[in-house]
Amino acid sequence: MRRRSPARTLAATALAVAGLLPLTLGAAPAAAPPVPAASVAPVAPVSSGSSGSSVASAVTDDDGRALSPELQAQLDEAIQQVMQQAGIPGVQVGLWIRGQGSYLRAFGVADKETGAPMTEQLNMRIGSETKTFTATAVLQLVDEGLIGLDDPIATYLDGVPCGEDIRVRDLLDMRSGLFPYSEDDDFVNAFLDDPDRVFTPEELLAYGYRHENEFAPGSRFQYSNSNYILLGLLVERVSGRSLEAFVHDRITAPSGLRHTLFPRSTELPEPYAHGYTDQTPTGAVADSTHWNPSWAWAAGALVSDLRDLRHWAEDLVAGTLLSPGTQAQRLDVLPTGIPGAGYGLGIFDINGWIGHNGSLPGYESLTIRLPEECATLVVLLNTDIMSQDSEPSTLLGRAITSIVTPDHVYDIPPGK
Numbered sequence: 001m002r003r004r005s006p007a008r009t010l011a012a013t014a015l016a017v018a019g020l021l022p023l024t025l026g027a028a029p030a031a032a033p034p035v036p037a038a039s040v041a042p043v044a045p046v047s048s049g050s051s052g053s054s055v056a057s058a059v060t061d062d063d064g065r066a067l068s069p070e071l072q073a074q075l076d077e078a079i080q081q082v083m084q085q086a087g088i089p090g091v092q093v094g095l096w097i098r099g100q101g102s103y104l105r106a107f108g109v110a111d112k113e114t115g116a117p118m119t120e121q122l123n124m125r126i127g128s129e130t131k132t133f134t135a136t137a138v139l140q141l142v143d144e145g146l147i148g149l150d151d152p153i154a155t156y157l158d159g160v161p162c163g164e165d166i167r168v169r170d171l172l173d174m175r176s177g178l179f180p181y182s183e184d185d186d187f188v189n190a191f192l193d194d195p196d197r198v199f200t201p202e203e204l205l206a207y208g209y210r211h212e213n214e215f216a217p218g219s220r221f222q223y224s225n226s227n228y229i230l231l232g233l234l235v236e237r238v239s240g241r242s243l244e245a246f247v248h249d250r251i252t253a254p255s256g257l258r259h260t261l262f263p264r265s266t267e268l269p270e271p272y273a274h275g276y277t278d279q280t281p282t283g284a285v286a287d288s289t290h291w292n293p294s295w296a297w298a299a300g301a302l303v304s305d306l307r308d309l310r311h312w313a314e315d316l317v318a319g320t321l322l323s324p325g326t327q328a329q330r331l332d333v334l335p336t337g338i339p340g341a342g343y344g345l346g347i348f349d350i351n352g353w354i355g356h357n358g359s360l361p362g363y364e365s366l367t368i369r370l371p372e373e374c375a376t377l378v379v380l381l382n383t384d385i386m387s388q389d390s391e392p393s394t395l396l397g398r399a400i401t402s403i404v405t406p407d408h409v410y411d412i413p414p415g416k
Helices: 069-086 127-143 168-172 185-193 201-209 225-239 243-252 306-318 324-330 392-404
Strands: 090-097 101-108 341-343 348-350 353-360 363-370 375-381
Touching: 069 090, 069 101, 069 392, 090 306, 090 392, 127 168, 127 225, 127 243, 127 306, 127 324, 127 353, 127 363, 168 225, 185 201, 201 225, 225 243, 306 353, 306 363, 306 375, 353 392, 363 392, 375 392
Parallel strands: none
Antiparallel strands: 090 101, 090 375, 341 348, 348 353, 353 363, 363 375
16 A cells, blocks of 8 residues: 655555555655546557667567467557556566467657667666565575574564564564554655665664554564565674675576666666656656665665566576475465455465565566466566556556456555
8 A cells, every 4th residue: 555645755555455565655645647548649669679669579488489469469558558547658568478478568768858768678676576585585594594484583683673572474474563664754854855865774774663563563464664674684694794795696696687686876787767756845757767775775676677577586486596395485475455465475476476566766566477377477667656546567467467367367456
């Protein structure tokens, strides 16, 4: 749920009663209205490396097969319709279904100022999909016997409110009760006043620790970015290494994810798409491409691209980097309060689609896999501006899965 108060708070958005699409700043008091289709120029798919060509890239699956022309045409139309209605500048979509083929498209623009087209090879910020990497790091240390899932976090880190009662498991599955630092008014103001500011993990947690815990640990689900900042510190404390180095050496390198990384500062590796947000002091749309993601760190600072995320979805759901027992616990999702939606150890299951979404100012992402049909969907877009009281990535995910897997539609109800 994306909370937008009159004070324009920076909310932890997400997919659940408290949200499952994290890391988003609340900018406008109300959701942006749908953009009338008539007021939006047609959005043409562009091929990789094109300069505005209307010819879509024809990328096939591992067996050399593309989705049928009829199905591709349906997807093209549905995606463009959502873009027009929601005012999405540009989007990359990758869909791979074993036995049916693949679909890879880029629509719209990567830079509104220059009109440079979106392509399926541009790097993007992926927001809270970062949590899948942080959780994997923690679970690898669980497999090594260095962390116990049911150990209190106070066993490893001092100063956590009710830390003797909050288990590592509670942090991973969003049931700790810790107040989300990203909903503290002083944090919101500090960030919006200076989006280039560098925040330390300790500074972020301090904003949350000023508040009473929201509920008893383990008693219910609430999306809180504070959980994953703590988990990042846990990895560093137990491993003796920086989170960035651990994730690279133990996760992205073994998985062959060459374009997935923690940025050193505000930079994005070239080539990249510009991002646009209305999460500003006035609600005006701004180019947030180079806003400093340190405020999200272990909860949402990573950068990636379409192909890396396709492979990550497969490794994540298969548990390639974990023991079978730990992976089974990871996938044992608990109720979130939304029908058909559960959250596990840094992973969600929505009507059979397993993975995570991400949102932070200017960017949204969705990386999910449907094991039942060996299908993987990745969506990357360069805006986080709400439409129809929904995240734009949700609108796209719903439209696409309604066509290709009508019995398993990815959906988060408006306002959640």
